[in-house]
Amino acid sequence: MQPRNVQPPVDPAVPSGEPQRFGGPAFAALDLGTNNCRMLVGAPSGDGFRVLDSFSRIVRLGEGLHRTGQLSPAGMERALSALQACAARLERRPVRRLRAIATEACRRAANGSAFLARVKHETGLDIGVISSREEAELALESCAPLLAGWGRRALLFDIGGGSTELAWVRIDPGGRPDLIGYDSLPVGVVSLAERFGQAGFDPDGFETMVDDVAARLENFEAVHCIRREIRDGGVQLLGTSGTVTTLAGVALGLSRYRRPLVDGTVLSGEAAAEALANLRALGRDGLEAHPCVGPDRVDFVLPGCAVFAALVRLWPAPRVIVADRGLREGMLLRMIRADRRRGRG
DSSP: OOOTTEEOOOOOSSOOOOOOOOOSOOEEEEEEOSSEEEEEEEEEETTEEEEEEEEEEEOOTTTTHHHHSSOOHHHHHHHHHHHHHHHHHHHHSOOSEEEEEEOHHHHHOTTHHHHHHHHHHHHOOOEEEOOHHHHHHHHHHHHHHHHTTSOSEEEEEEEOSSOEEEEEEEEOTTSOEEEEEEEEESOOHHHHHHHHGGGGGSHHHHHHHHHHHHHHHHHHHHHHOHHHHHHHSOEEEEEOSHHHHHHHHHHHTOSSOOHHHHTTOEEEHHHHHHHHHHHHHHHHHHHHHOTTTOTTTHHHHHHHHHHHHHHHHHSOOSEEEEOSOOHHHHHHHHHHHHHHHHHHO
8 A cells, every 4th residue: 555645656668677587689888976886787678678687886986076176096996896897797798789978976077087098998898978968868768758647847857976967858748758958966965965974964954955955956947937837737856866766765664675666656745745854853873774775875865855855945846756767777778779770770
């Protein structure tokens, strides 16, 4: 039985199963972010794909970046170790095509290019740095099926480690989304955690984080008048990040995180606010012990919640669609569709 104000997942066109054996061509997508290194291997299945293998590790590549402008030696070593593990997996499972990308940390760091050259030399992985616009496009590519039938506009947000991506989307009568505006804010869970530290666990410190982020959102609001659109109706929020999936896990009362139950879940504004309040009330020890958080993410949950709180303060849409999918899924879908077009040609 679903908790009140929480609707079950809508049709998730991107399969969410555990890694499994499957014949046919395989494709791989690797995403090196500010906080995580993730890889997904999939094979075409219907309009989406079937998961063959997945990898995720917290590497904190952007640790200290906002202070120094450089990737730290420790962060680079952690990321390199994770990338070596990905390369070893790919050696055991040949793929038709691999795309590997890096995002905000390598975009901003003065030594980002040198680090990626070292990665290529030591692992063979050729990782390209993508723009913030392409980040928004890839997230929208994977999340598009979740928006069908929900309205005429959507605000997609991705709360990352070093930045928060915003995508303002028009949905046509056929349910197809069109990106009409995007922005990348230079705040994420890692940068906020490092700036505010333990103060972020205190009520006043948390509110200061929220105010900081809210002020940065005003320019996007001034351009697109999203508050007015929300008042007129037909606007949905769609979040894809560890923050919103954690809020959904709390709202659903999960004893452990389960992706199939979270991806596509729709939270009412009240349910999202209640989950956020519950997380804030736990304190550091409670967050560390929570099955949807844990010790590896305890420092980053409340900074992410502060970004979410700023978003819904400025743009109080009636519900939030939750997506446990993002850049990797978007890359896989693009590669599979391009491969099919080549096959038809």
